[in-house]
Amino acid sequence: MNVLVTGGAGYIGSHTCVQLIEAGMTPVIFDNLYNAKAAVLDRIEKVAGKRPEFIQGDVRDKSALVAALKTHDIHSVIHFAGLKAVGESVEKPLEYYDNNVNGTLVLVDAMRAVGVKHLVFSSSATVYGDPASVPITESFPTSATNPYGRSKLMVEECLTDFQKANPEWTITLLRYFNPVGSHPTGEMGEDPQGIPNNLMPFVSQVAVGRRDFLSIFGNDYPTPDGTGVRDYIHVMDLADGHIAALKRLNHRKGLHIYNLGTGNGSSVLDMVKAFELASGKQIPYKIVDRRPGDIAECWADPSKANKDLGWAATRSLQDMTTDGWKWQSLNPEGYPE
Ligand code: NAD
Numbered sequence: 597m598n599v600l601v602t603g604g605a606g607y608i609g610s611h612t613c614v615q616l617i618e619a620g621m622t623p624v625i626f627d628n629l630y631n632a633k634a635a636v637l638d639r640i641e642k643v644a645g646k647r648p649e650f651i652q653g654d655v656r657d658k659s660a661l662v663a664a665l666k667t668h669d670i671h672s673v674i675h676f677a678g679l680k681a682v683g684e685s686v687e688k689p690l691e692y693y694d695n696n697v698n699g700t701l702v703l704v705d706a707m708r709a710v711g712v713k714h715l716v717f718s719s720s721a722t723v724y725g726d727p728a729s730v731p732i733t734e735s736f737p738t739s740a741t742n743p744y745g746r747s748k749l750m751v752e753e754c755l756t757d758f759q760k761a762n763p764e765w766t767i768t769l770l771r772y773f774n775p776v777g778s779h780p781t782g783e784m785g786e787d788p789q790g791i792p793n794n795l796m797p798f799v800s801q802v803a804v805g806r807r808d809f810l811s812i813f814g815n816d817y818p819t820p821d822g823t824g825v826r827d828y829i830h831v832m833d834l835a836d837g838h839i840a841a842l843k844r845l846n847h848r849k850g851l852h853i854y855n856l857g858t859g860n861g862s863s864v865l866d867m868v869k870a871f872e873l874a875s876g877k878q879i880p881y882k883i884v885d886r887r888p889g890d891i892a893e894c895w896a897d898p899s900k901a902n903k904d905l906g907w908a909a910t911r912s913l914q915d916m917t918t919d920g921w922k923w924q925s926l927n928p929e930g931y932p933e
């Protein structure tokens with residue numbers, strides 16, 4: 597089965613390509629390399645034993661998408677491509693709505709033109725806003741506090757309306773919690789450009805000596821140790837969730853929504869300790885003010901995905917930090933240019 601993977605050169609997309617190949621499927625990557633390097637293709641080949649087809653293109657380019665879908669006889673699309681930095685989205689809302697919302701509409705229009713009717717979309721736990729309680733189920737109310745989150749919510753709503761009008765389509769919205777870690781070989785991992793926004797890439801860069809210390813954003817939250825609590829999920833488990841969605845749902849027309857998380861919450865200090873253990877390095881940190889817009893705690897109830905998709909996260913916190921450290925220590929500056 598040929599699968600078009602938009603954003604397949606990025607962090608989650610590249611790991612998903614490896615798992616697609618492992619599962620006997622054929623990924624075709626469609627990525628404009630805005631936030632990725634072509635070297636990732638060599639690494640996918642090294643790890644999975646097969647080099648995926650690569651098309652350098654923008655999801656806002658309908659004719660390029662139509663050509664890719666036709667030429668490669670695509671059966672399903674996984675749509676990772678988009679912009680993802682919350683802070684940047686506040687500065688550049690137009691770019692976020694254009695890439696994330698318009699990009700998805702153009703993609704669906706291209707799929708419709710060619711008759712490809714299976715889509716998996718990368719959504720986020722951010723659509724739950726500040727949840728009233730934890731764990732979070734898929735039926736919790738949704739809301740957005742920044743343009744990035746709003747773009748995800750808008751896409752979810754557009755796709756829901758579209759699927760209602762086109763009941764022969766299968767559209768799956770996967771709401772990711774906090775993906776971390778890397779391929780266990782250390783050949784592939786997260787390679788943020790500039791100063792990392794997220795906790796784990798920052799911690800790994802401190803461990804490898806690229807940054808002096810971690811700033812912990814607040815220790816006065818109503819959580820066991822006062823720092824924020826999140827549901828960190830190994831990127832390989834997340835990748836497997838996409839394979840499960842493709843395998844199980846391609847014959848189940850409809851609009852499906854799943855949380856992809858472990859169901860466990862870990863604090864910032866838990867993550868720092870786990871990373872220290874994995875790396876044997878001390879992570880110096882300073883407690884600073886809360887980051888505006890952050891919530892105290894957020895973790896998934898993944899039981900719907902467990903039941904319907906036959907999928908569950910199996911990798912431990914120690915796997916996440918050990919594999920993350922392997923990638924960072926073998927590739928201190930990330931992928932080569
Ligand atoms: P990433 O930036 O590593 O990957 C996104 C890829 O999309 C990049 O390779 C980039 O070059 C490409 N891209 C961006 N705009 C494009 C466009 N207009 N046309 C073609 N390609 C384009 O990000 P990631 O962490 O792998 O995230 C993948 C998806 O998952 C995103 O949609 C993101 O919003 C979502 N998500 C990520 C997280 C997370 O914490 N990483 C959490 C929840 C949801």
Ligand code: UDP
Pocket residue numbers: 774793794795796798810811812813814823824825826864887890
């Ligand atoms: N965090 C932190 N320092 C950092 C980055 C993040 O203390 O440099 C905290 C943040 O406040 C939150 C947790 O780590 O409690 C996870 O943040 P991240 O940005 O990785 O994910 P998200 O906020 O999207 O859940």
